[in-house]
Amino acid sequence: MSDRAHIDISDSALQESYSEQSALDDLLVKLATGGFGFSVSLGAFADDPETVWLTWSWFVLLAAVLVVVVSKFLSVAGLRAYFVSERHEDAAERERARCATEGLDRWITRCNVAGGVGVGLGALLLAAHVAS
Numbered sequence: 001m002s003d004r005a006h007i008d009i010s011d012s013a014l015q016e017s018y019s020e021q022s023a024l025d026d027l028l029v030k031l032a033t034g035g036f037g038f039s040v041s042l043g044a045f046a047d048d049p050e051t052v053w054l055t056w057s058w059f060v061l062l063a064a065v066l067v068v069v070v071s072k073f074l075s076v077a078g079l080r081a082y083f084v085s086e087r088h089e090d091a092a093e094r095e096r097a098r099c100a101t102e103g104l105d106r107w108i109t110r111c112n113v114a115g116g117v118g119v120g121l122g123a124l125l126l127a128a129h130v131a132s
Contacts, residue, residue: 025068028115032064035122057125064118071111078104
């Protein structure tokens with residue numbers, strides 16, 4: 001396989017990966033903001049000891065949204081680093097950019113996992129409020 005064909009396959013695989021991560025980010029933001037809106041409509045910021053689960057669900061769901069927003073910024077930075085790594089003429093610069101891309105990819109994955117856990121935990125806290 002020629003180097004050009006390898007680069008084309010790598011480009012395609014990376015673009016698909018970032019596309020999937022972007023779709024996951026979008027889904028997590030929609031779920032977290034929807035859950036937050038639903039929890040606010042249930043409690044309407046009531047200052048009642050019985051709303052402790054609801055209050056915690058607000059914080060967790062908002063944190064999930066913030067984590068996913070950070071993930072979006074990291075995705076953009078990762079794409080930029082990847083294109084620098086593939087297009088730069090200096091081999092050392094390409095390797096530095098490639099390492100940065102791999103590091104950003106790990107952080108994006110961590111953010112997506114944290115956002116998913118946050119949405120799930122927020123939903124559980126919301127369910128605990130409804131059940132109490």
